[in-house]
Amino acid sequence: MRYRALPYMLLLPVFTMIILIVFIPLVTTIIYSFQSYRLTDPDAQSTFVGLDNYWTILQDGRFISSLVTGFIYIAGSVIGMLILGLLTAQLANQAFKGRSLFRASILLPWAVAPVVAAQAWKFMFETDFGIVNYILEKMGLIERSIPWLVSTDHAMFSVILTNIWKTTPLLTLIIVSGLQTISRELYESADIDGAGALKKYYYITFPLIRPFVAMGLIFTTLQTINVIDIVYVMTGGGPGEATEIFTLYNYKVFFQYLDFGLGGAMAVLGVVLVGILIFLYARSMNKQYS
Template sequence: MKNAPNPELVNMTNIPNVHTKRSKGGSGLRNKYLPYLLLVPVFTMIIVVVFIPLLTTIIYSFQSYRLTNREEQATFIGLKNYFTLFQDDRFISSLVTSLIYIAGSVVGMLILALITAQIANQAFKGRSVFRSTILLPWAVAPVVAAQAWKFMFETDYGIINHILTSLGVIERNIPWLVSSETTMGSVILTNIWKTTPLLTLIIVSGLQTISKDLYESADMDGASPFKKYFYITLPLIKPFILMGLIFTTLQTINVIDIIYVMTGGGPGEATEIFTLYNYKVFFQYLDFGLGGAMAVIGVTVIGILIFIYGRNMNKQINH
């Protein structure tokens, strides 16, 4: 006949299990809330840096708020600032100038990025050096890049006029940054040189996702290099192109360093883009009400562009 188990021993053996369950339950609660606690600093920074300034700007846009006039500080005027802007010829001109600047920059960046990305994706000796070289403009600060190109575009002693004159392309020096006919092209060229590496890097990452089997199958069918590029490569990298265009377009719209350093918006208002005019209204004219309304319009336009890009990118991914 077997001996019955000692109840005290049974209780003693069960005690550690109880503590283990309790400790597991406590650690489970800690693990449950730990991710949210870690996200608190991030959300706090987003609220302080993004949402509070945005909300303040929206409030300013409905007020007459000029620091130079104490009687017109924090006075509610409704939509008057918005009506004033759309009746302002300078504001309309800045919008048109921005569209020209963005369109010229995006088209130039896209063509150059597709060419350089295709070269960088090929296997050849010194490819790593080539990839590092094409990324150098992106690493240069916008102010430094703008100042360097300003010297090169200088009318009397700039290297661009010197080279063109030596080659016999032009007979006399061209005032690149002084003439309204050439100044926009000059700042667009500078922005293309500065921003294209970012788009190139994104397109190269897209090219590396394409399977070589597709090209081998096309070779067996006798497809030419152009057909392979337009029927295989381009359709497969379209999502990457659209993603890159989102970043480059935002950088082109928001970064005013190049135009501010090279032309200051001149000659006249030939290169005064929307964001540069908004900067002047805020920090030179000290009109926070009108500047706030301009900022709200700018955020709305940028949101629409991102929506269009994102929608097209989703269509390409779903296909």
């Protein structure tokens, strides 16, 4: 009996942590989403209001705007990470002197804490003393300093670029693991048939690493959605609401406005949207490889 119970006993600490850190807060948030509960009210009491919080959110122009902003942020980050990840992974998979050092350097941005990375990029994008403007001016690409983080035309690009730099190493690592599973015999056969580098990549490499790319995009997309440190530190959602993604707005409703009812409803809607996104990813993979 002890032998049969041993696996469950070993898993018990993990399940306990999941219940305490994930399950209980999730259930509590769902309960709050059906209540009117604002801590800024000195006589705050939780009262059941049904779907009123959800209806209020769907009529909130700021929430709709944050959804659109979040979609732009996610789309720009994912496209940039996909292009850069494919290029760096292909380079890291080549045999050359110093490859180990190159692979290690690729992972450095991923090892940096998001807050530290955001603060470093914030300094580099500083209007008057930032190194980005200094380099661009020295190269003759701009005539005067660009207010990267305080301009509605450049703030989103700045946070997207920072997120690409921070998150791409994870996608690169996953793609490299996929590249290493491809047999060299396939490339040798393609060489015999006279296939060029582009054809070999299009017909051999990319189809075989596509599951790894899809899985990597799931992880990087989830990290882009859930980690608000970069946007919060660099712009705080500004200027105005130009970079206020919906997870950052949700954070503000919860911890600045202390409205647990509306915040809970936003969080539930966010979980639903993320679930739909993962479902679409998984369905796309099943169609391609079923």
